[in-house]
Amino acid sequence: MLNLMYITNRPEVAQVAEMAGVDWIFVDMEFIDKDARQGGLDTVQNHHTIEDVANIKSCLTKSKLLVRINPIHDVRDDYFSSKEEVEATIKAGADIIMLPFFKTVEEVNKFLGYVNGRGQTCLLVETPEAVLLLDKILELKGIDMIHLGLNDLHLALGMKFMFELLADGTVDYLSAKIRAKGIPFGFGGIAKLNEGILSGASVLKEHYRLGSSMVIVSRSFCNTDRVTDIDEIRSIFNTGIADIRNLEREAENAYNYFIFNRNMVVQTVQKIISK
Numbered sequence: 001m002l003n004l005m006y007i008t009n010r011p012e013v014a015q016v017a018e019m020a021g022v023d024w025i026f027v028d029m030e031f032i033d034k035d036a037r038q039g040g041l042d043t044v045q046n047h048h049t050i051e052d053v054a055n056i057k058s059c060l061t062k063s064k065l066l067v068r069i070n071p072i073h074d075v076r077d078d079y080f081s082s083k084e085e086v087e088a089t090i091k092a093g094a095d096i097i098m099l100p101f102f103k104t105v106e107e108v109n110k111f112l113g114y115v116n117g118r119g120q121t122c123l124l125v126e127t128p129e130a131v132l133l134l135d136k137i138l139e140l141k142g143i144d145m146i147h148l149g150l151n152d153l154h155l156a157l158g159m160k161f162m163f164e165l166l167a168d169g170t171v172d173y174l175s176a177k178i179r180a181k182g183i184p185f186g187f188g189g190i191a192k193l194n195e196g197i198l199s200g201a202s203v204l205k206e207h208y209r210l211g212s213s214m215v216i217v218s219r220s221f222c223n224t225d226r227v228t229d230i231d232e233i234r235s236i237f238n239t240g241i242a243d244i245r246n247l248e249r250e251a252e253n254a255y256n257y258f259i260f261n262r263n264m265v266v267q268t269v270q271k272i273i274s275k
Contacts, residue, residue: 001248002186002207003214004241005066006221009052011059013224013233018063020237021245022217025063027053029089030100032070032079050088057093066096066122072107086114096144098122101152103129105136112142120144125174126152134174138181146178147214148187162188163198166206175210186214191221193243201247208251217241 003023008014014025028046057065067089075081080088089097097119099111108123115121121142125131126149137143148171150162157165165171171187178185186207190200200221207215222236 001245001252002204002212004217004244005214006217007046007219008224009046009048009056010224011055012230014056014063015059016230016234016237017217018060020234020241022237022241023063024066024096024214025056025060026216027056027065027067027094029053029085030068030070032073032076033101050092053089053092053094064095065093066098067092067094068098068100068124071101072099072110082110083114086111090115090118094119096120096122098124098147100124100149101126103127105133105140108137108140108143112140115142117142122147124149126150126156128153128156131170131174134177138177138183143183145214146183146185147216148174148185150188161197163203166203171206172210175212179211184213186212186216189216189218190244191218192240193247195220200244204244204247205251208248208255217244 004021005024005026006014006017006022007026007028008017009027017025027048029048029050029052031047053065053067069085069089070079070082072082073079075084079085086097097115099108099121101124102108102111111123112121122145123130123137123143124147125134130137131153148165150165150171154160154162154165159165166188175185175187187210188203190196190203193199193201193204196203204215206212217240221240222233224233227233227236
């Protein structure tokens with residue numbers, strides 16, 4: 001099954017998501033230069049805090065806590081440096097730390113050094129520069145997982161729709177490189193299965209086709225800025241996550257069917273040519 005992620009800094013919502021089967025609660029501290037990239041667009045800009053990290057950690061019993069920090073930066077008048085941010089994030093209880101919007105191998109190296117094995121690391125590949133440098137990045141030690149950030153990447157490439165990257169083969173190309181290194185990966189997000197311009201069900205099946213390990217449950221799945229009643233939020237999560245898991249079982253069976261056939265073909269051919 002995929003590791004499902006949901007972004008929130010509200011403990012009561014995090015607990016509902018956890019009980020419904022969300023694997024990772026996602027606290028999003030990224031804010032540096034994000035407005036310049038996404039200003040005016042219908043995208044989420046959360047700017048969660050270290051206090052949010054600690055608060056969410058204290059309410060979880062089984063879900064992991066993933067924290068997206070800011071891109072690599074020096075100390076600012078209004079914010080501490082990347083090294084200090086990583087230290088504070090680890091101290092507050094992050095299980096997985098995600099580095100966004102990097103453009104150089106040096107930035108990734110710094111991040112991995114700052115974490116230094118004290119938590120799992122996740123790279124958010126979402127710039128054209130990161131895509132071009134992916135082979136070199138994949139040679140680094142200490143990368144636990146990679147997420148392909150389709151939103152920022154499609155904006156940087158001048159595309160109209162983030163899932164153009166899925167349709168044009170870009171996600172296939174990048175995921176093949178990552179799979180070859182044995183690193184778990186994911187991409188994008190999903191809405192409710194029967195909602196979205198491109199349905200969540202269609203996107204979920206692509207995750208299984210490509211061998212993905214994780215996906216973000218998007219804001220449109222349950223927008224807690226609009227849905228405020230906790231019982232309604234609970235109902236949305238319980239029903240929606242169950243629907244996702246049921247479709248996953250179907251997708252997993254279909255995937256295993258073709259893998260079994262592939263293995264049989266390979267074994268049969270090997271027997272034939274070994275005679």
